[in-house]
Amino acid sequence: MDLKKIAKSLQSQVKGKIKILEALSRHTTWQIGGPADLFLIPVDRSDLENAVKFCNLENIPVTIIGGGSNLLISDQGVRGLVIKLAGGLKKWEINGVEVRAESGVRLPFLVRQTVNEGLQGLEFAGGIPGTVGGAVIMNAGAHGGSMNQVVERVVAMDKKGQLKYFTNEELGFSYRSSNLKHRDDLIVLEVSFKLTQGNREELEAALKRYLLSRQEKQPWQFPNAGSVFKNPPGYSAGWLIESVGAKGWQVGKAQVSTKHANFIVNLGGATCQDVLTLIEKIQKTVKEKYDIDLEPEIITVGG
Secondary structure (H helix, E strand, O other), X not given: OOHHHHHHHHHOOOOOOOEEEEEHHHHOOOOOOOEEEEEEOOOOHHHHXXXXXXXXXXXXXXXXXXXXXXXXXXXXXXXXEEEEOOOOOOOEEEEOOEEEEEOOOEHHHHHHHHHHOOEEOOHHHOOOOOEHHHHHHOOOEEOOEEHHHOEEEEEEEEOOOOEEEEEOHHHOOEOOEOOOOOOOOEEEEEEEEEOXXXXXXXXXXXXXXXXXXXXXXXXXXXXXXXXXXXXXXXXOHHHHHHHOOOOOOEEOOEEEOOOOOOOEEEOOOOOHHHHHHHHHHHHHHHHHHHOOOOOEOOEEEOO
């Protein structure tokens, strides 16, 4: 693949800057990941549509990322075009109790806007890093709340530029998942939320409490991707990992956090392989002791 030639052709179709061999470690919260052959932050929806249509015609693989949280990217990087929606698709509006946001809007930002308006329902997500689109795909949750409780409708686009609409029921939400999670053929464009009128002061207090709890319990002083494993039915993944003595385990520069065992932190220069080796070691040890299969919550991309 002649990257310079393809980049030049693609650049003629979009307003955002096409980059060649962009280090994806710059675009993930773990700060891990090799280069993308081609990289784009679209300026708007038409930019995204034009880029996707171009790649569809030229048989170039397209990988979509949001804010780069919950994401482990291969040390070999990602072939084809990587499109980052965070910083691109960022329009939002509040109309009464209805909230609409494009998929690249940062979730903590949107939560803050809803609380400012005295709207109740999204405050649980104030400390969840990442974008609106990623949060819906993963059915992100915290403090007893999750996206399935407030999402009304999703607008997505297929690789040919055709729009698809999904109701809450059609999204098939489940624990940390949805029907969109493994749909590589669809890109979330916009999410509509239905909230309720609340007391702004009470919402402010709840948001502050949730953010403080996150700061106290989670290792945000090191790059990480949030919780690595889903909680198995009836168990806390963090408790299981801690109970087998895995806190502080280290492979290369990746370490099981000494603060919260369900986090793997990058001590500086950790590789994707370091993290994968640590994940396998944790899974094997927990399986041997409890006969429980720990399922990763994170998504692995590239290779």
